[in-house]
Amino acid sequence: GAVVSQHPSRVICKSGTSVKIECRSLDFQATTMFWYRQFPKQSLMLMATSNEGSKATYEQGVEKDKFLINHASLTLSTLTVTSAHPEDSSFYICSARGGRTTYEQYFGPGTRLTVT
């Protein structure tokens, strides 16, 4: 149980274009989903937290107009990187939590974004 999927696993896009990453909880309803960013050999940095049907809460320093998050259902959240630039190249990982009072987060396999 507690499986989270991400799509695509890898994506290459050109500078200035937008790319969408999907995160799905496959066998549970995720009231809260999280988006992280990870640079090589570094830890995970939380970008934003989203609750189903609500606007996402962004961490300090994360541009909400650049990283658009939508959590339209209890099993799907999307992250759209708008007007991508090479510095946005990174490993993006989502996680999901089953209930507002539960602590366990289950992570997706990650999406490698390369902006050329």
Next chain:
Amino acid sequence: GENVEQHPSTLSVQEGDSAVIKCTYSDSASNYFPWYKQELGKGPQLIIDIRSNVGEKKDQRIAVTLNKTAKHFSLHITETQPEDSAVYFCAATPFPDKVIFGPGTSLSVIP
């Protein structure tokens, strides 16, 4: 806010030996401490967790200890195997929407 430190940053052990990774945290409000294993190119996998009302938890070859007074917790892996090689992250959670990760430990198990 919460700050999590983790040591060592790299660790090499012979197959069959034990590995210990130690973490400290700063926020006494943290009451949930998960450990994640991340293999290259993959997302983190929850391997064990402990809550603040418990001092020790064990799951087969993996154990975690927590000292709330000293604000430190440790991961113990016994009888290590090559497939245990990965990056391990500890984390502290002051409330459900906030997981603060340590910097990670790269564990290499030498056959």
